[in-house]
Amino acid sequence: MASVRLDDVRKVYGNGQVAVHGASFEVADGELMVLVGPSGCGKSTLLRMIAGLEEISGGTLSIGDRVVNEVAPKDRDIAMVFQNYALYPHMTVAENLAFGLKLRGHPRAVIDQRVNAAAETLGLGQMLDKLPREMSGGQRQRVALGRALVREPAVFLLDEPLSNLDAKLRHSMRTEIARLHRQLGATMIYVTHDQVEAMTLGQRIVVLKDGQIQQIDTPMALYEHPANLFVAGFLGSPAMNVLHGRLERADGLRLVLEAGLSIPLGDARVGEDWLGKPVAMGVRPEHLQPAAPEAAGFDTRVEVVEPVGSEVFVNQVFGTHPLVSRLPPRQLPQAGAALRMAVDPAHLHFFDAGTGRRLW
16 A cells, blocks of 8 residues: 655636646555545545646646656556446446456466455345346445456545435445455555545545545544534534624623624633623534523523434524524424523634634
8 A cells, every 4th residue: 555645736728717726745655544525625636636637737646756747547556436426337347347457467376366255345245146137236335346446556545435225225235344444454545525535534634625634634633623614514414503702701600692692601711801702602513502500591582393313403593593402312302492591611613703713
C-alpha cells in the first residue's frame, strides 16, 4: 500500500470554472479517508484527478514517493470502484473478476488464486458462474469491490459505491467495506454525499463545499468541534439547530433573538468581547432537552413528533424559529402542546454571524 499526498491541487475547466481550489491533504498508508460534501462540491473531481481520469490544472499529486501528475491511470497502481458497478453484462462473476488481470498478462495460476481469494473474502464463492443480471444490487457491488481487490493496488478509490442500494443494503455494505479495510490494511479514499456513510466509515473526513476544503478531522472531532456553520449543519442527523442573535448578560448569559425572545445559556463559556455583537449559536438536537422544574428555560410549541423506535424527534417552534430535539422514547407530546426547553451550556457552539467561522 501507499500514502497519497495532494499539495495545492487545483482543477480549472476551459471555461474558467474552478472545480477544486487548492486542495492540500495527505492520506496515510493504510488509512480510510472519506471525501464528503453536497453535489457539485468537487469531491468526485478530486477522486478522478487522483485516478488520472481528470487532468490536474495545478499543484502536485503524489502516490507513495512518486509524483503522478503526468502518469497514465493504468500506471498509477490504483483500483477504482464506481457508483454504477460497471460490470461486463456478458461475463460471469469469475470472468469479471479476472478480466483486468488478464489484460495485464498475469499467469493463469495467479489469476485463479487471486479470483478465488477475493471471492472467498466477499462471500462470492457460490456465485462465480453467475451473470450480473442474475444477482442483486448488493451482490453486484461486491463483484465490483472484488474486481478492485484482485488487482492488489497501492490505493483503492471508491466513488459513491452504495448510492444505488436501498437503506438495508447500504448498511450491510458499509459494514462489508469497513471489515474489508481492517482485513487488508488498505489505503482507501471514499467519496460520498451521505454524511452517515462518512461518519461511520471514515477514519478521517475531508468536508468540501464549492471546491474548497472546509475542515479535515476525525468523525467525532468534526461533530463536536465544527470549524464553521457549514460543517456544523452538514454533519449530524437531524441537523444542528442554529439560532442568530446577540449575546447579553441580563439575569445571566442569554442569546437575545428579537424583542421578547431570548434563550438562557447558563454557565456557557463565551468570549467577553463578543457580548452585544451578532452571533450564531448552534445546539445539537440531543443537547436541547425539556427543562428541569426549577431550571431556567424557554417555551416552545410542538409542531411534529417523529417516533423512530429507539428515539423521538420533536419538531418545535420558538417564536418563528424552528427547533428539533432528540428525546428518548416515552409518553409523546402532542402537536400543538407547549414544551419548556433548555440548552446544555456545556455543548453549545458559537459562530461569527458574518463569516460563519467558529468563535472559540
